[in-house]
Amino acid sequence: MEKKRKLVYVERVPIRWGDMDAYGHVNNTVYFRFMEQARVGWMATLGLNLVAPEQGPVIVTASCVFLKQLxxxxxxxxxxYAGDLGRSSLMSYYELRKEGEEGLYATGEAKxxxxxxxxxxxxxxxDWVREKLRD
Incomplete structure (x- = not known):
C-alpha cells in the first residue's frame, strides 16, 4: 500500500568535519541529526515555540535506511514529507541527498x-496545525 506523503519542507545542512567517525565517513547518528534539523526547521515555519512549550510535538519512533556512505x-x-494525520500523531518521512550528486544517501521516518x-x-x-497540513 502506497503511503500518502506531502512535501512540507526542505532543509540544507552543511556536513561538518566533526561529523565523520574513525572510519572516515559521516557517522550514522548524524543522519538522525540531519532529519531532526529539517523537522525543527519545518516546525519553526509553523510558528511553534520549541523552547519549553506547554504542548507540542515529540518523537516516539525514528528510523533510517542508510543507502550510501556519506x-x-x-x-x-x-x-x-508529512503523512496522514491521526488524532494525535503524524508520520514524517525524509529523503537525504548530497547537493550536486545523484541519488539518495538515506531515507528515514519519524512518528x-x-x-x-x-x-x-x-x-x-x-486545528491550526491540521489546517497547515491540508492540501
Whole structure:
C-alpha cells in the first residue's frame, strides 16, 4: 500500500568535519541529526515555540535506511514529507541527498505525537496545525 506523503519542507545542512567517525565517513547518528534539523526547521515555519512549550510535538519512533556512505565536505538536502494525520500523531518521512550528486544517501521516518508537556501524555493535534497540513 502506497503511503500518502506531502512535501512540507526542505532543509540544507552543511556536513561538518566533526561529523565523520574513525572510519572516515559521516557517522550514522548524524543522519538522525540531519532529519531532526529539517523537522525543527519545518516546525519553526509553523510558528511553534520549541523552547519549553506547554504542548507540542515529540518523537516516539525514528528510523533510517542508510543507502550510501556519506563523506565530508558537502551540503545535505533533507526533504521532509508529512503523512496522514491521526488524532494525535503524524508520520514524517525524509529523503537525504548530497547537493550536486545523484541519488539518495538515506531515507528515514519519524512518528511525531502531539503532547501536553505538563501532563506528559498525548493530546489531539491542534486545528491550526491540521489546517497547515491540508492540501
Amino acid at each position: 563523506d565530508y565536505p558537502g551540503t545535505m538536502e533533507v526533504r521532509m 511525531i505525537v502531539w503532547a501536553d508537556q505538563r501532563e506528559r501524555k498525548s493530546m489531539p493535534i491542534p
